[in-house]
Amino acid sequence: MDVTTVADDLIVVHDGVDVHRLTDLGPESEHDVRGLLVRTLDRPPGALLCRFGTVNDVHFGEIEAGRIDDEPGGPIQRVADGEAPYPETMNRGATAEMAAADLAAVIVKGDLTLDGAPHELEAFERCYRDVFGDRLHVVRGNHDAYRGQDYYSRDQWVELPGVAIALMDTTIPCKTTGSLSAAQLEWLDARAAESGVPVIVMGHHQQWLGSVDGRPANRSDDYFGMHPDASDALSGVIERRPAIVAYTAGHTHRHRVRRLPSGVPSVEIGCVKDFPGTWAEYKVYEGGIMQVVHRVSTPEALQWSERCRHLYSDFGIDYETYALGRLEDRCFNLALR
Helix, strand or coil, rough: CEEECCCCCCCCEECEEEEEEEEECCCEEEEEHHHHHEECCCCCCCEEEEEEEEECCECCCCCCEEECCCCCCCCCCCCCCCCHHHHHHHHHHHHHHHCCCCCCCEEEECCCCCCCCCCCCCCCCCHHHHHHHHHHECCCCCCHHCCCCCCCCCCCCEECCCCCEEEEEEECCCCCCCCCCCCHHHHHHHHHCCCCCCCECCCCCCCCCCEEEEEEEECCCCCEEEEEHHHHHHHHHHHHHHEEEEEEEECCCEEEEEEEECEEEEECCCCCCCCCCCCCCCCCEECCCEEEEEEECCCCHHHHHCCCCCCCCHHCHHHHHHHCCCCCHHHHEEEEC
């Protein structure tokens, strides 16, 4: 069993495809869920101002989960004949759940597609734009620009009640790695300096922070995420602008939180397309912001994501642990500075 979601009023446990929900709970209260003692989150002070959601790594057009380049190992999961493509199944589930959640905005943090092909982009737009309309805000990821495409490449400042979102294009066309330019960082610095509300910075690529799982990391131009120089520069903006309360990314298909010296979190959110198949909700209160990660729980989505628990095991990777991460990396409160 996995305790997948904890909020101030909600606990969700998944036992394979079976879902157990405790709702209408009180904050900071302990509950027995099928023999597991689980405590709800503290509720930030003040009124609830808005809620918004994010997804990343939705990958319309993908037909094989678990493939690494041309390697024969896996296990590689594919849908059976007659089944819908799994990106459609997972993203339909995510959009249905987010549509039911009364969100002020939905932010998509890149890797909309497998290869940025027009039909893949059209599938993404049908699934998301048709549901959320003007509430949808999108930036590209590396998969969307491998052939130099520039769709969704604009940085955006999204203002919502009680919070602002700086949605930034970290993609380097034709590359897997990411970066931010000096001009982009100057734009963020100026907007954050003027902001009268907390700011969450969002992009596709995770930051380089000098370590990997607590071990020192080489400072490499080939770092899988955001280039070390750009990562350091972003950290510098975050550290000197107290309005910024978090940087959140995708790209790694995992849930993880690392922290800057100030305590500001650098967050990674898992993918929609396979295990565990998630979207993140942000509940904005006057005195803080709560991140709550939800596992997409339509029956069709759970059937597929359960098949993907052990992707990459032929390579010695414990994908189940890697992708799900710790509960405290999925559900927590962002403190105001």
